Amino acid sequence: MRYELYYWPSIQGRGEFIRLVLEDAGADYVDAARDGKRGMAAMMRFMESRSIEHPPFAPPFLKAGKLVIAQTANILFYLGPRLDRVAKSETSRLWAHQLQLTIADWVSEVHDTHHPIASNLYYEDQKTGAKWRAADFRANRLPKFCDYFEHILKRNSKGGDYLLGNKLSYVDLSLFQMIEGLRYAFPQTMARLEPQYPRVLALHDRVMARPRIAAYLSSPRRLAFNEQGIFRHYPELEEE
Amino acid sequence: MRYELYYWPSIQGRGEFIRLVLEDAGADYVDAARDGKRGMAAMMRFMESRSIEHPPFAPPFLKAGKLVIAQTANILFYLGPRLDRVAKSETSRLWAHQLQLTIADWVSEVHDTHHPIASNLYYEDQKTGAKWRAADFRANRLPKFCDYFEHILKRNSKGGDYLLGNKLSYVDLSLFQMIEGLRYAFPQTMARLEPQYPRVLALHDRVMARPRIAAYLSSPRRLAFNEQGIFRHYPELEEE
Numbered sequence: 001m002r003y004e005l006y007y008w009p010s011i012q013g014r015g016e017f018i019r020l021v022l023e024d025a026g027a028d029y030v031d032a033a034r035d036g037k038r039g040m041a042a043m044m045r046f047m048e049s050r051s052i053e054h055p056p057f058a059p060p061f062l063k064a065g066k067l068v069i070a071q072t073a074n075i076l077f078y079l080g081p082r083l084d085r086v087a088k089s090e091t092s093r094l095w096a097h098q099l100q101l102t103i104a105d106w107v108s109e110v111h112d113t114h115h116p117i118a119s120n121l122y123y124e125d126q127k128t129g130a131k132w133r134a135a136d137f138r139a140n141r142l143p144k145f146c147d148y149f150e151h152i153l154k155r156n157s158k159g160g161d162y163l164l165g166n167k168l169s170y171v172d173l174s175l176f177q178m179i180e181g182l183r184y185a186f187p188q189t190m191a192r193l194e195p196q197y198p199r200v201l202a203l204h205d206r207v208m209a210r211p212r213i214a215a216y217l218s219s220p221r222r223l224a225f226n227e228q229g230i231f232r233h234y235p236e237l238e239e240e
Numbered sequence: 241m242r243y244e245l246y247y248w249p250s251i252q253g254r255g256e257f258i259r260l261v262l263e264d265a266g267a268d269y270v271d272a273a274r275d276g277k278r279g280m281a282a283m284m285r286f287m288e289s290r291s292i293e294h295p296p297f298a299p300p301f302l303k304a305g306k307l308v309i310a311q312t313a314n315i316l317f318y319l320g321p322r323l324d325r326v327a328k329s330e331t332s333r334l335w336a337h338q339l340q341l342t343i344a345d346w347v348s349e350v351h352d353t354h355h356p357i358a359s360n361l362y363y364e365d366q367k368t369g370a371k372w373r374a375a376d377f378r379a380n381r382l383p384k385f386c387d388y389f390e391h392i393l394k395r396n397s398k399g400g401d402y403l404l405g406n407k408l409s410y411v412d413l414s415l416f417q418m419i420e421g422l423r424y425a426f427p428q429t430m431a432r433l434e435p436q437y438p439r440v441l442a443l444h445d446r447v448m449a450r451p452r453i454a455a456y457l458s459s460p461r462r463l464a465f466n467e468q469g470i471f472r473h474y475p476e477l478e479e480e
Binding site: 071077121126 | 291309357
C-alpha cells in the first residue's frame with residue numbers, strides 16, 4: 001500500500017508527526033503536496049471538493065487506498081498498528097491515542113504562543129498578546145506537559161524505556177518531535193528545564209539515533225524549522 | 241457495566257459530551273465527582289495518584305471496569321460502539337472520530353475566546369485579548385465550522401439526516417451541544433447566522449426531541465451553562 005500524505009509543503013507543522021512514523025517504519029509513501037505545483041493543486045482540490053465522501057476540515061490528511069483520513073491523531077491511530085508502531089490490543093491503542101491527544105493539545109498551545117488572537121492575522125499584529133501567552137506557556141504549561149510525560153516514563157509498570165513500555169510506538173516519535181520543536185522555539189527555556197526531565201530526553205536521543213530517523217533527519221525530506229510553522233523562534237517570546 | 245465518569249461537578253464543559261451519549265443510550269453510569277465531597281476527593285486522588293497505570297492529564301476521564309480512559313474524543317471513541325452510538329466498521333469509527341476531533345478543536349477555540357492568554361488567569365485579566373479573539377471567532381472561525389458541518393449533512397451520499405447517515409451517532413449529540421453552547425455564549429451572532437445552517441439546526445432539534453435527551457435536559461442532572469464553563473456569556477464579547 002502506497003500512502004499519500006497531504007500537508008503544507010513548506011513547514012513541518014502537524015504533518016511532521018505523520019512523516020516521522022512513515023519514515024521510521026520505512027513505509028511506502030509520497031508527501032503529495034511537495035510534488036511541485038501539481039501536488040499542491042491536488043491537495044487544494046481535495047480540500048475544496050464538493051463530492052468527496054469524508055472531507056477533511058484542514059490538512060494533514062492521508063489517502064490510504066480508498067480511505068481519506070484527517071486529524072493528525074486519527075491518522076496515527078490508523079497507521080499505528082499497520083506500521084507496527086503500537087501494539088494491536090485495544091487497551092494499548094487507547095492509551096497511545098490518549099497520550100497522542102495530549103500531545104495534540106500541547107501542539108495547539110505552542111501554536112497559540114505566537115497566535116493567541118487569530119490564526120489568520122500575522123504574528124506582528126498580535127505580538128502583545130503573544131508575549132503574555134508565551135510567558136504563561138514557559139512558566140506553567142510547558143513544565144506541566146513535560147512533568148506529565150516524565151512521570152509516564154518513570155512509572156511505567158511494565159518497565160522499558162518507551163512511553164508504552166518495551167517497544168517504541170508512534171507516540172515516542174511525537175514526543176521526540178515536541179522536544180526538537182521546543183528547543184528550536186524556546187532554546188533558553190529548554191536549556192534551563194531539561195535537567196528536570198532526564199527520561200524524556202533519553203527517549204528523545206534514543207529516537208534520534210534510530211537509523212531510519214537519523215537518515216530522514218539528514219535528508220532533504222526533513223524541512224527546517226521556520227517562522228511559518230507551529231514551532232517558531234521569536235527571541236522576544238523567550239525568557240529574559 | 242457501570243461506567244464512572246469523572247469531571248468537574250459544577251460545569252457542563254467537556255464532560256457534557258460524554259454525559260450526553262451516556263444519557264441518550266440509557267447507560268448505567270455515575271457522575272462520580274458530583275457525588276458530594278467524597279466524589280470530588282476520589283477524582284483528585286485519581287489525578288494525583290502516583291501508581292495508576294494510565295494517568296489522565298486532565299478530566300474528563302472514564303472508569304470502565306479496570307480501564308481508565310481520558311481525553312473526551314478518546315472516551316467517545318471507546319463508548320460509541322459499546323453504546324450503539326456509532327457503526328462498528330473501522331471506516332465509520334474513524335470518520336466519526338475525525339468529526340469529533342474537529343469538534344474538539346472547535347471547543348478549544350470557544351474556550352480561548354474568553355481565555356486567549358492563560359487558562360489559569362481570570363477572564364477579567366485578559367479581557368482585551370478576549371475581545372479581539374472573540375471578534376475573530378465570530379467573524380471567521382464560527383462560520384467556518386458551521387459551514388463544514390452543514391456541508392457534511394448536505395453531501396451525505398448515503399442519505400439520512402445524521403452526520404453519519406441514517407442513524408444517530410455520538411457526533412450528532414456533540415454537534416447538538418455545540419449549538420446549545422454557542423446560543424448561550426453568542427446569542428446575537430447565532431441568531432444572525434442560523435438561517436444559513438438549516439441542516440445543522442434541524443439536527444439539533446431532532447436530538448433535543450429524543451425522549452431520553454429531553455428527559456435529561458429537564459432533569460437536575462443537566463447543569464445550567466455558567467461563567468465557569470467552556471461556553472460563557474459575556475455581553476462585551478458579543479457583536480455590537
